[in-house]
Amino acid sequence: MLGTAWGAADDLIWDAEYHRLRPPGPGGGAAVVRERSFLVIGDGEAYAVGRTGLALGESGSWTVDDGYRPVGAGTYGLDRGRDGGLLWISGTSTRRRDAAGWQTVGVVLKAGLTFHSCGCGGPGFRPRTPAEVRARRIAAMRLGVPLREALQRTEVD
Structure with a gap:
């Protein structure tokens, strides 16, 4: 009670x-x-x-x-x-209703990244569009790094 x-x-x-x-x-x-x-x-x-x-x-x-x-x-x-x-x-x-945005969020979460902030400036870079995810997937294959690592990069060459 x-x-x-x-x-x-x-x-x-x-x-x-x-x-x-x-x-x-x-x-x-x-x-x-x-x-x-x-x-x-x-x-x-x-x-x-x-x-x-x-x-x-x-x-x-x-x-x-x-x-x-x-x-x-x-x-x-x-x-x-x-x-x-x-x-x-x-x-x-x-x-x-932003299907592309949620698809991007899903890829980031499935890669094991989070969006939380610890009070230290945030979680760092996260892709915001399917095009940014696509560019980082290509970079991950080209560089031989895990997708998780490539998704955190602000720039891919």
């Missing part, structure tokens, strides 16, 4: 918002996101919810330092597969 009261108070103080994401998963499962912010600090958690309506634990989380709520703003993508899904969280630069 005390835990429920504490959770409710926490949601009120942090102005929590809950979002059920589309599309639904196979068998009626869903992805549910809890976003909250206070002053300029914010965070979010994603949960996989089964047919029972219960989530057995957090599936992923993120933190922001500007109070931005990416899911509430629509700057996210959700790809569903038979065995699970991939939720992409973005800042304001990639719109929800």
